[in-house]
Amino acid sequence: MRNLPKECDVLVVAVKPQQIEDVLPDLGVALHGSTRRPVVLSVVAGVATKRIEQFLPSVVPVVRAMPNTPMTVGAAVTAIARGGAATERDLRLVESVLESVGEVLRVPEDQLDAVTAVSGSGPAYVFLVAEMMIDAAMKLGLDRATADRLVTGTLAGSSAMLGDADPVQLRAAVTSPAGTTAAALEVFEQSDIRQTFRGALTAARDRSLELSGIVRPPLAPASADQH
Numbered sequence: 676m677r678n679l680p681k682e683c684d685v686l687v688v689a690v691k692p693q694q695i696e697d698v699l700p701d702l703g704v705a706l707h708g709s710t711r712r713p714v715v716l717s718v719v720a721g722v723a724t725k726r727i728e729q730f731l732p733s734v735v736p737v738v739r740a741m742p743n744t745p746m747t748v749g750a751a752v753t754a755i756a757r758g759g760a761a762t763e764r765d766l767r768l769v770e771s772v773l774e775s776v777g778e779v780l781r782v783p784e785d786q787l788d789a790v791t792a793v794s795g796s797g798p799a800y801v802f803l804v805a806e807m808m809i810d811a812a813m814k815l816g817l818d819r820a821t822a823d824r825l826v827t828g829t830l831a832g833s834s835a836m837l838g839d840a841d842p843v844q845l846r847a848a849v850t851s852p853a854g855t856t857a858a859a860l861e862v863f864e865q866s867d868i869r870q871t872f873r874g875a876l877t878a879a880r881d882r883s884l885e886l887s888g889i890v891r892p893p894l895a896p897a898s899a900d901q902h
């Protein structure tokens with residue numbers, strides 16, 4: 676930890692929210708003892724830049740990001756927000772790192788809890804849809820391998836069509852009057868699926884807000900020679 680600031684331009688904090696107090700005090704000490712000022716990039720859900728800054732020298736730039744797991748296939752969408760000491764140059768540096776694995780958007784920090792609910796947790800909602808479609812396909816008599824290929828191909832193809840297109844228009848184009856899609860969509864609407872989605876995303880947003888309250892105040896400032 677002590678040598679990290681000398682070796683890195685960007686230091687990524689990627690522990691669980693409950694673990695940041697195990698990491699940030701030592702990082703603060705290492706940065707106090709260093710003349711080099713790497714950007715601290717936190718991907719930790721629900722922990723505000725102000726909280727992170729409390730552990731670090733005031734000149735250290737902090738940028739908070741909410742990426743998502745499609746990063747592993749170069750298709751992330753990540754939102755970033757800057758802390759008090761971060762400059763335009765720091766933001767560009769972070770963007771250049773994150774753009775190597777997907778798209779990057781800048782948002783005000785107070786929107787990151789909503790972002791977490793939408794795109795941070797979002798892949799799980801899509802995977803749940805895949806799981807439920809595969810299950811329903813098998814109930815209709817398709818074998819597992821066929822169901823997997825049909826569902827995976829349908830989700831991938833539909834995502835590729837979305838691009839900048841309007842999902843409402845895309846859905847309308849699939850839905851023939853009194854046809855099969857209309858029959859399925861009627862069942863979805865009757866089950867109040869829209870309200871379910873609003874409730875789910877609100878729960879995720881609220882959990883992110885709640886997590887921001889779990890972090891205890893930092894320890895008294897420590898000088899480098901105490902460690």
Ligand SMILES: NC(=O)C1=CN([C@@H]2O[C@H](COP(=O)(O)OP(=O)(O)OC[C@H]3O[C@@H](n4cnc5c(N)ncnc54)[C@H](O)[C@@H]3O)[C@@H](O)[C@H]2O)C=CC1
Nearest residue numbers: 689690691692694697698718719720721741742743744795
């Ligand atoms: N999983 C996801 O889709 C996303 C996760 N995040 C955030 O990323 C963070 C990490 O999440 P995951 O990767 O899912 O968790 P994880 O549990 O897989 O990774 C946490 C890592 O922190 C390490 N760690 C724990 N204590 C440490 C310490 N004292 N010093 C050094 N390393 C330590 C662990 O060894 C582990 O590798 C969380 O804050 C989460 O909110 C953000 C966006 C998406």
Ligand SMILES: O=C(O)[C@@H]1CCC=N1
Nearest residue numbers: 720791794795796797
């Ligand atoms: O579930 C979580 O807390 C993390 C944050 C976004 C995705 N996974």
